[in-house]
Amino acid sequence: MLGYRFDVPFPDFLVYQFSVTLTYAIAILGLNMLTGYNGQFSLGHGAFYAVGAYVSAIMMDRWNVPYGWTIPVAGTLCLIIGFLFGLPALRLEGLYLALATFSLALAVPQILKYFEHWTGGSQGIVLNKPSAPFGLRLNPDQWLYFVTLGVLVLLFWLGANLLRGRVGRAIVAIRDNHIAAEAMGINTALYKSLVFGVSAAYTGVAGALSASVIAYVAPDSFNVFLSVTLLIGSVIGGLASISGAVFGALFIQFVPNWAQDISKAAPWAIYGVFLIGFMYVMPRGIAGALRLAAAGWWRRRPEPPAAAARSRR
Amino acid sequence: MLKKALLLTVLTAFALATVAPAGAQTVVGVTATEIKLGNTNPYSGPASAYGTIGKVIGAYFKKVNEEGGVNGRKVNYITYDDAYSPPKAVEMVRKLVEQDQVAALFQTLGTPTNSAIHKYVNQQKVPHLFVATGATKWNDPQHFPWTMGWQPNYQTEGKIYAQYIMKNFPDAKIGILYQNDDYGKDYRKGMHDGLGEANAKKMIVMEQTYEVTDPTIDSQIVNLKNSGANVFFNVTIPKFAVQAIKKAHDIGWKPAHFLNNVSSSLATVLKPAGVEASRGLITALYMKEITDPQWKNDKGYQDWVAFMKKYYPEGALDDQSNAFGYTVAQAMTQVLKQCGTDLSRENIMKQAANLKSVEFPLLLPGIKVTTSPTDHAPIEQEQLAKFDGERWATFGELYDAGKK
Numbered sequence: 001m002l003g004y005r006f007d008v009p010f011p012d013f014l015v016y017q018f019s020v021t022l023t024y025a026i027a028i029l030g031l032n033m034l035t036g037y038n039g040q041f042s043l044g045h046g047a048f049y050a051v052g053a054y055v056s057a058i059m060m061d062r063w064n065v066p067y068g069w070t071i072p073v074a075g076t077l078c079l080i081i082g083f084l085f086g087l088p089a090l091r092l093e094g095l096y097l098a099l100a101t102f103s104l105a106l107a108v109p110q111i112l113k114y115f116e117h118w119t120g121g122s123q124g125i126v127l128n129k130p131s132a133p134f135g136l137r138l139n140p141d142q143w144l145y146f147v148t149l150g151v152l153v154l155l156f157w158l159g160a161n162l163l164r165g166r167v168g169r170a171i172v173a174i175r176d177n178h179i180a181a182e183a184m185g186i187n188t189a190l191y192k193s194l195v196f197g198v199s200a201a202y203t204g205v206a207g208a209l210s211a212s213v214i215a216y217v218a219p220d221s222f223n224v225f226l227s228v229t230l231l232i233g234s235v236i237g238g239l240a241s242i243s244g245a246v247f248g249a250l251f252i253q254f255v256p257n258w259a260q261d262i263s264k265a266a267p268w269a270i271y272g273v274f275l276i277g278f279m280y281v282m283p284r285g286i287a288g289a290l291r292l293a294a295a296g297w298w299r300r301r302p303e304p305p306a307a308a309a310r311s312r313r
Numbered sequence: 314m315l316k317k318a319l320l321l322t323v324l325t326a327f328a329l330a331t332v333a334p335a336g337a338q339t340v341v342g343v344t345a346t347e348i349k350l351g352n353t354n355p356y357s358g359p360a361s362a363y364g365t366i367g368k369v370i371g372a373y374f375k376k377v378n379e380e381g382g383v384n385g386r387k388v389n390y391i392t393y394d395d396a397y398s399p400p401k402a403v404e405m406v407r408k409l410v411e412q413d414q415v416a417a418l419f420q421t422l423g424t425p426t427n428s429a430i431h432k433y434v435n436q437q438k439v440p441h442l443f444v445a446t447g448a449t450k451w452n453d454p455q456h457f458p459w460t461m462g463w464q465p466n467y468q469t470e471g472k473i474y475a476q477y478i479m480k481n482f483p484d485a486k487i488g489i490l491y492q493n494d495d496y497g498k499d500y501r502k503g504m505h506d507g508l509g510e511a512n513a514k515k516m517i518v519m520e521q522t523y524e525v526t527d528p529t530i531d532s533q534i535v536n537l538k539n540s541g542a543n544v545f546f547n548v549t550i551p552k553f554a555v556q557a558i559k560k561a562h563d564i565g566w567k568p569a570h571f572l573n574n575v576s577s578s579l580a581t582v583l584k585p586a587g588v589e590a591s592r593g594l595i596t597a598l599y600m601k602e603i604t605d606p607q608w609k610n611d612k613g614y615q616d617w618v619a620f621m622k623k624y625y626p627e628g629a630l631d632d633q634s635n636a637f638g639y640t641v642a643q644a645m646t647q648v649l650k651q652c653g654t655d656l657s658r659e660n661i662m663k664q665a666a667n668l669k670s671v672e673f674p675l676l677l678p679g680i681k682v683t684t685s686p687t688d689h690a691p692i693e694q695e696q697l698a699k700f701d702g703e704r705w706a707t708f709g710e711l712y713d714a715g716k717k
Contacts, residue, residue: 011411013410013412110524214403260393267394268357
């Protein structure tokens with residue numbers, strides 16, 4: 001098997017699919033911070049994804065900024081937009097917030113068409129794929145895969161540190177009972193807006209990466225369905241779980257394709273069956289199910305001799 | 314993590330297994346018995362109404378295969394859903410090129426989706442034939458030698474109306490209603506270019522736009538009437554075309570009314586708007602309007618109906634898209650026939666750019682498909698037609714945008 005792998009090059013299209021999956025994973029982690037950890041619903045994260053992608057694309061197209069620099073800029077800009085959007089959103093809870101964010105998802109593709117001079121209207125912007133630096137023997141697809149992977153690892157590490165520490169406990173406390181959290185001295189308003197900003201920043205970075213990976217941006221890439229898809233990914237992967245973002249991304253990337261392979265006539269019906277099946281079998285998402293399985297295995301494992309000796313004493 | 318690694322391994326193995334045998338072939342996508350053609354269409358999503366084009370093409374190749382194929386080879390037509398989403402189109406087209414190893418791409422649908430793959434297919438040197446979009450950029454063989462359009466583009470059509478107006482209505486006061494996107498703007502540009510800058514300034518008295526999401530365009534029509542326009546250039550998709558025709562009739566506005574080809578269907582536009590209100594409309598046609606009774610006894614039409622009943626019975630007989638897909642599939646078959654035994658990508662492209670005045674049964678009589686290495690716009694002829702209350706009566710000469 002291994003020898004075989006070296007004979008045949010890894011198909012670039014698969015590399016491309018996995019790069020797209022990684023960008024989805026980053027976006028889903030962003031959404032997961034907001035929805036899973038902080039309990040705020042968003043049906044509008046596709047909008048931040050679009051803003052990130054367009055910021056990156058316009059910088060590359062207009063000012064020839066290297067793609068690497070566009071990613072932090074896109075992230076920062078989305079952080080600010082997300083934070084500002086989070087402020088009025090504080091007054092909205094649950095379904096009302098979901099609707100408010102949904103309006104973002106609806107509005108952004110049209111706004112993009114309106115600023116045609118910058119965004120290229122519905123024709124979009126065609127970009128060049130960056131080639132690998134330092135004479136690395138990688139083609140642009142492979143290089144972008146590793147760039148995306150690198151950014152993903154960095155953001156996941158940062159996210160894990162944020163969520164597993166003091167700040168993370170505050171974020172979860174607000175979700176579980178915001179009155180109690182406030183009584184303990186947590187500034188709920190500030191935390192909620194901040195989580196919104198960070199969540200938008202993650203999604204914006206994902207969008208910026210996707211602009212390079214796909215080498216094209218257009219309003220039709222960021223329709224309402226994208227926001228719904230990201231939400232599906234975060235729920236299927238496992239809410240309030242970091243690894244869940246990767247599983248969710250794999251789901252939203254590959255399951256629609258499998259559904260199409262199974263039935264050309266009704267792929268979305270098959271997709272629906274998959275969705276219901278997953279939710280029925282794994283109500284806490286894939287990450288939740290794995291955690292349960294691991295816990296079960298841990299309980300049933302044979303007692304190690306050292307521990308057994310200690311308990312006899 | 315373990316599960317993810319496992320999944321990756323399985324996927325890798327799967328991909329390798331499917332790619333491996335390709336190395337043995339000399340000509341990509343072709344064996345002794347078949348030729349692979351790749352296609353993407355929006356079977357789901359906002360533009361899914363067009364998905365029937367992808368299906369009718371499949372039905373046509375089924376017919377070709379049942380009748381023995383092309384030069385003894387069966388056509389293996391692989392079509393995927395791109396949901397009209399550019400990222401999905403890139404993914405599916407790369408799958409077609411890199412995994413399925415198709416010989417050529419054919420009739421990929423949509424302006425944004427084709428824009429997303431334009432550069433890629435030209436880098437890979439894969440024939441990207443007869444794309445289903447009315448944008449002007451596909452005819453650029455110097456920069457994109459592997460891409461070729463199909464239908465007359467919107468700007469050309471706008472120019473045809475402009476020339477007719479200048480000749481027949483020298484004192485015209487033109488009002489334009491157009492959809493606020495590329496499609497609408499292309500038509501508007503064609504009209505402006507056709508009139509020339511000075512004339513456009515003098516003759517166009519008002520321009521109104523609408524968004525595709527708007528519920529109604531009544532107020533735009535009232536504004537256009539009040540502007541005193543006596544020529545109305547109506548650039549709307551079917552839903553709004555019906556409203557515009559009806560509203561203009563209801564408020565007693567009787568301009569010379571030019572309706573874009575996009576909405577020329579009798580079944581979905583003129584009849585719902587009302588025959589009286591539609592009388593006198595002028596449009597430009599290149600295909601036989603299949604719901605027009607004048608073609609009832611036409612051989613081309615009857616053959617198409619027989620084909621639809623046998624190979625695509627679930628397809629609608631009043632949907633022009635089904636005639637469109639049928640015709641473009643005939644053109645693709647013609648290209649493959651011309652290729653003979655050499656089905657290399659180079660030769661497929663060479664033959665696609667070597668169509669010499671080919672006629673197809675559902676194109677208007679006299680309209681010929683012509684291409685060359687410097688002309689990647691197959692259909693450049695259109696003819697004006699006036700609705701006489703029952704059918705589109707063609708008049709005047711064939712207009713040819715290729716001759717200039």
